[in-house]
C-alpha cells in the first residue's frame with residue numbers, strides 16, 4: 001500500500017487494536033503504519049465518542065459561536081497567544097501566508113489533576129458563561145480523544161519497533177488542545193480578500209490530530225502527485241492524521257500531509273461549517289530529534305534536533321498567534 005496513490009483515505013477500527021486479539025491488533029498496527037507512510041491520514045471508528053456526547057458537544061459549540069462577536073471577544077486574551085479561549089475571525093493564517101483564514105475557533109487545553117510540575121506551564125482554561133454545559137461537553141471530548149490518541153500512538157510505536165508504551169509518559173499531561181472551529185457564513189463573498197479560504201493549506205504542528213466533523217464537505221488532502229483528494233469520513237468516523245512533530249521524530253518516515261478546507265460554492269458561502277480537531281501534543285520537554293533507526297543511508301537526517309516546546313513556539317509566531 002505504501003507506494004499506491006490512493007483516491008480515499010483508509011478506514012480502520014480502533015476496536016481491533018483494543019480487542020486483545022493479537023491478530024486483529026497486529027493487522028491494525030500494520031494498516032495504520034502503512035497508511036501513515038503513504039497518505040498520512042486514516043478514518044477511524046470506535047474512537048469512544050458516543051452519539052449523545054457528540055450531539056451535546058455540537059449543540060454547545062454552535063450555541064457559543066452564535067453569540068454576538070462582542071460577547072465572544074470577552075473570552076479572547078491575546079496574551080495567551082491563542083492557547084486558550086476564543087480566537088476571533090481572521091486571526092490565524094497558515095504558515096507562509098498573510099491572509100487570515102475564514103474561521104473563528106476556541107481552544108480548550110490540558111487540565112492537570114494530580115501533582116506534576118508541568119502544571120505551571122499551562123494557562124487556565126477559559127469557560128463561556130453564556131453556555132454553561134460547554135465546559136463539560138468539550139472537556140469530556142478532550143479526555144475521550146486523548147485516550148483514543150494514546151492508543152493510536154501505541155500502535156504507531158509498535159509499527160516503528162519501539163516499546164508499545166514509548167509515547168505514554170511523553171503525552172501524559174501533554175500540551176494537547178481541543179479546537180472547536182466555526183467556518184462562519186459570508187453574506188457578501190466580494191467583501192473578503194480574494195485569496196481568503198476557510199483553512200489554507202497547511203500541515204498540523206502536533207504529533208497526531210484526531211478530527212471530528214470531517215464528514216462535512218470541504219476538507220481535502222494533497223497526495224504525493226500534488227492532486228487534492230476530498231476526505232470523506234462517515235458520521236461515526238473521526239479522521240486521524242500525522243502532524244509535523246511525528247514527521248520530524250520519524251525523519252519523514254511517517255508523513256504529515258498537507259491539507260486544507262476549501263470554500264463552498266459562491267451561493268453557499270452564507271452557510272456555516274463546524275469541525276472539532278483535537279491536536280495531540282506531548283509535554284514540552286519531549287525531544288523531536290530523529291529516531292536513530294529512522295536515519296539510514298537512503299534517508300539521511302533531515303532536520304536539526306529540537307524539543308516539542310521550542311518547535312511549538314516557532315510555529316505560533318509563524319501562524320500570527322504569538323509576537324516575537
Ligand SMILES: O=C(O)CCC(=O)C(=O)O
Pocket residue numbers: 181199204211213214219259260261274275276277
Ligand atoms: O476543519 C477541518 O476539517 C480541518 C481543520 C484543520 O485542518 C485544522 O484546524 O488544522
Ligand SMILES: [Fe+2]
Pocket residue numbers: 202203204259
Ligand atoms: Fe489541520
